[in-house]
Amino acid sequence: MNASEEFTVSDDSTILHVIEKIAKNGCRAVVVLKQDVVIGILSEGDIIRALLRGIDIHAPLSGIVQPSFKYLKETNLNEAFDLFKKYAISLIPVVNEKFHLMNVITLRDVLKKSKLV
């Protein structure tokens, strides 16, 4: 179970906090939660684009998080692999019926299982 705090931030966090999380978790993205509900994903790329637009790192992340994201309903590494490959993402949340976070699949999880590695 990967749903630990290192992969999540609360929706009232600052962009700086997101950067700190990403720096530590090493998977280039975090899951954004609002009262336990997954509301989006923020990636390194999202942050870089926001910084390029001149956003302050102390600004709330709510200004840049997009509500659209890829997710799975169960931990299935094959499906996750397809999504990673197709959309060049690095993290996929696994959610239940009410979008509570059940697990996080990272690109590294999938690569570890791959026969090539």
Added chain:
Amino acid sequence: MHLLPSYGLSIQEIKDDGFESLEEIYMSLEGHNHFTMTKSLGVFLSSFVDVLGRTKPDWLILAGDRGEQLMGAVAGGYTYTPIAHIQAGELSGNIDGHARHAIGKMSHLHFASNKDAAERLRKLGEEEFRIHMVGAPQLDELAQGLYTSKAELEEKYSLNLSKPYLLIMQHSVTEEYDQAASQIEATAQAVNQLDVLKIWIFPNNDAGSEAIRKGIYLNKKGSTHVFANLKREDYLGFLKNAACIVGNSSSGIIEAPTFQVPAVNLGRRQANRIQGGNVTNASYVVVEIVKAIEKACLVEFKNSLKGLANPYGDGFSSARILEVLKTTKKDTRLLCKQLTY
């Protein structure tokens, strides 16, 4: 709103279509209540009048009924900049409707999308030569087939659209903004009772919109995808293939009839607007909404919409509007309005 990342930075879409943006104005104050909304409009007005001074446009073209357009009308009217108003004379069920008529009072040309709207402009004292019935130009893209195919949408968003799905778009109603949370709650609970894919689109930034976004987030259930701002052609693709559009967006009233897509229209935001046969009305009561969606999704109902004429026109408005703009003389008769009543 086009400049705000939280609304999907839609300015990029306009630029991608090949348009140059002459000026970009930041105007939105945080808060999302009546006071910040009004003050934001003031910020826009004070900046926009300078844009008119710098660029001196041949025409100021305003579309719709929003506060931003009303500020445009005020700036254009007092600077004697020729103003043309698209979708003039219609009724909308909230303060936007008041704004539309106020825009009309300052406008020099009125482009009405239907007979009813043209007649209302006459009754409001507008001179006959200013009124042109051209249809609603947002239908032009539909008629030209400028929408994304189902297969492309599935590929792009990793969705399976082979089964019926609901497209849901709910804006806050400014007079009822304190009820925005309970209204979105009712809609979410209703659609969650149905075992189908739900595609939600975030609302505009009117007072109460924060409550709507929160309500969407916290009520997500089952197969649900939420978008802040889709590209226009992607949105139209989702609309074309939807089993039903639910909410209070004008899209269900104006665009959905062209695609013969059923619409469940909620509350009074679109009250008094001419409706096609595709629309079923309901109030913000869970059982009522569920019943309306079930009726709208019946095969017999869908079949009854075949050959439906859209009261908002045939999708060839832009060419008519352009012709009028090119041939109208910008003289004293145009710029000094006489009210007939």
